[in-house]
Amino acid sequence: MDSIDLEVLKTSAAWLAQGLRCELITVVRTWGSSPRPIGAMLAICEDGRVVGSVSGGCIEDDLIERVRREGIARSTPELVSYGISADEAHRFGLPCGGTIELALEPLGAHSRIDELLDQLAQHRLVQRRLHLPTGAVTLAPATAGPVLERHGDELWTQHGPRWRLLIIGAGQLSRFLAQIASAMDYHVTVCDPREDYRAGWQLPGVPLVHAMPDDLVLDMQPDSRSAIVALTHDPKLDDLALMEALKSPAFYVGAIGSRANNAKRRERLRQFDLTPEQLDRLHGPVGLYIGSKTPAEIAISILAEITAVKNGVPAVLQVPPRRDIGARNS
Structure with missing residues (x-):
């Protein structure tokens, strides 16, 4: 697109x-x-x-x-x-x-x-x-x-692409997110070392990288025009990449998962050498609450939140969750 x-x-x-x-x-x-x-x-x-x-x-x-x-x-x-x-x-x-x-x-x-x-x-x-x-x-x-x-x-x-988006995980949600972000002038890269997910990836113009996500984050050298979103649900893939992303100047770092899973993720990340301020930068459950259910709707909610952060919209003006959205980000 x-x-x-x-x-x-x-x-x-x-x-x-x-x-x-x-x-x-x-x-x-x-x-x-x-x-x-x-x-x-x-x-x-x-x-x-x-x-x-x-x-x-x-x-x-x-x-x-x-x-x-x-x-x-x-x-x-x-x-x-x-x-x-x-x-x-x-x-x-x-x-x-x-x-x-x-x-x-x-x-x-x-x-x-x-x-x-x-x-x-x-x-x-x-x-x-x-x-x-x-x-x-x-x-x-x-x-x-x-x-x-x-x-x-x-x-x-x-x-040309004035913004960069790294998506960790090559599932169905990632395809929708990559398509929409590409239409918004992001240079999108998808990372997934899992063979089963790589085999089914077909999205022209969006490269799929087979490296470990934390290594790719370091190679990417995120700057203030970079966003990183983890969508695998797998701590072995997400956590180290998120740790490196939260240390970087990336303007947005988010991870999918229910409130309970995100609370556990934050506890795990506290074991690394992250400051409280760095940990507070993590957006999770990822996306603004719009009542989304399908992968396409969730992708829209994620890009809506990324756009709000990119444009400097204060968090108090962003649409707050009105209920647990674990079903959406489970």
């Missing part, structure tokens, strides 16, 4: 390969409230087809209408704004006072979309630099940072 941004780029490349004209539209700036964040992308084809989103739909409708009426005639990028006046904000579904600035970029061979996709297929983090006066594009390696920056006449956008 591709992320929305990757789908936009792949669709743009396909249209260009068919000889069709198309434009890439990127949210550059917003004032007040805006339905889509800075860096959000949409591609529009000369026949009016679109992929992606830059608003709640009204701006897309206006862009489609303009293309169908005028075609794609611009040869260089152009910056346009929506929602300057109250009437325009109302027309385009922007909240009161909301304004959005878009970069409209006509695509072609010079846009280097195919080259960008090749690098993204290798899980590289890439900075794409667009020279607004000419449309010239350069690509450069990137380190995790802002999705979009404006530097004079250049627009710098960042593409």
